[in-house]
Amino acid sequence: MSTPSLFSTPPLQAPTVPNLAPAAVAAVPAPAPAVFTIADVKKALPPHLRASATQEMADTLNTISSDPIAAENIRDNFVGYSTVLKEGKFKTEDYIHAVAYVSFKLMGYNNEDSYARAFPQRYANLLSKGTSKKDISAYVSAYHRGKLVNLIMEQCLVPTWVLNQDLFQRALNVQADLMLNANSEKVRAEAANSILTHLKKPEAKGDFQINLNTNESSGMADMRQMLENLANQQRDMIERGQMKTIDVAASRLIRKDEDADVS
Numbered sequence: 714m715s716t717p718s719l720f721s722t723p724p725l726q727a728p729t730v731p732n733l734a735p736a737a738v739a740a741v742p743a744p745a746p747a748v749f750t751i752a753d754v755k756k757a758l759p760p761h762l763r764a765s766a767t768q769e770m771a772d773t774l775n776t777i778s779s780d781p782i783a784a785e786n787i788r789d790n791f792v793g794y795s796t797v798l799k800e801g802k803f804k805t806e807d808y809i810h811a812v813a814y815v816s817f818k819l820m821g822y823n824n825e826d827s828y829a830r831a832f833p834q835r836y837a838n839l840l841s842k843g844t845s846k847k848d849i850s851a852y853v854s855a856y857h858r859g860k861l862v863n864l865i866m867e868q869c870l871v872p873t874w875v876l877n878q879d880l881f882q883r884a885l886n887v888q889a890d891l892m893l894n895a896n897s898e899k900v901r902a903e904a905a906n907s908i909l910t911h912l913k914k915p916e917a918k919g920d921f922q923i924n925l926n927t928n929e930s931s932g933m934a935d936m937r938q939m940l941e942n943l944a945n946q947q948r949d950m951i952e953r954g955q956m957k958t959i960d961v962a963a964s965r966l967i968r969k970d971e972d973a974d975v976s
Contacts, residue, residue, distance in 0.1 A: 786820070813830070
C-alpha cells in the first residue's frame with residue numbers, strides 16, 4: 714500500500730464570503746460638525762477683549778467655510794494664535810478673517826485664492842464691479858503684507874532646523890560614510906571633525922549664578938540689632954516678673970512716635 718504524496722493533496726480553499734449589496738451595508742452617519750459658542754470665543758480671546766465677544770463672531774467662525782475640515786482648522790487657529798491680539802489694537806472681526814486667510818495659505822492655496830475664501834462677499838463684489846485682475850492682485854498683496862496677517866504668520870512658522878531635519882540626518886550619513894570609507898586620509902579626518910562638531914554636547918549658555926554670600930545691607934543689620942535688643946529686654950522683664958510669656962507671644966512690632974499722638 715503506497716503512501717499518498719503530500720504534493721498531491723489539494724490546497725486549502727479560502728471560505729467564500731457572500732457579496733453584500735450596497736443597500737445591505739448600514740451607512741455610518743457623519744459626525745456632527747463642532748459648533749463654536751460665545752463661551753468658546755470668550756475663552757480664546759485675551760481678557761481685555763472678552764467683553765467684545767458676540768454671537769455674530771461665533772456664527773462667523775461656524776460658517777466661514779463650507780468645508781468642515783477647513784472650518785475646524787480655522788477655529789483651531791483662532792484659539793492657537795490669539796496671543797497676537799495682545800500686540801496691537803486689532804478688531805476681533807479682523808482677527809477672525811486674518812486667521813482664515815492664513816489657514817487657507819497653510820493649506821496650500823495662493824494669496825488670491827486664500828483672500829477669496831476668507832472674504833467671499835468682498836471678492837464677489839470686486840468681480841461684479843469688473844475690477845481688473847491687476848487691481849485685485851494689488852488689494853490681495855496689500856492685505857498679505859498687513860501687520861495682523863504677518864503677526865499670525867510668524868506664529869505658525871516652522872524653524873528651518875525642524876523643517877529640514879531629514880536633510881541634516883542625510884548629510885550626517887554622508888559624512889559618516891566618508892569618515893569610514895574615503896580613500897584620502899584628509900577627507901576622512903575632515904568628515905570625522907565635522908561629525909564631532911555638529912554632534913558635540915551643547916554648552917551651557919549665560920552666566921547666571923546664584924550668590925549666597927551677599928553682604929547684609931545696613932537696613933537689615935539695624936533690624937537684626939533691634940530685634941536682638943527687644944528679645945533681651947523682654948527676657949529681663951519675664952525674669953523680674955513684669956511680663957508673662959503669653960504677653961510676649963501676643964505682642965506686635967509697631968513703631969509709634971510719641972510726637973505723632975494728637976489729642
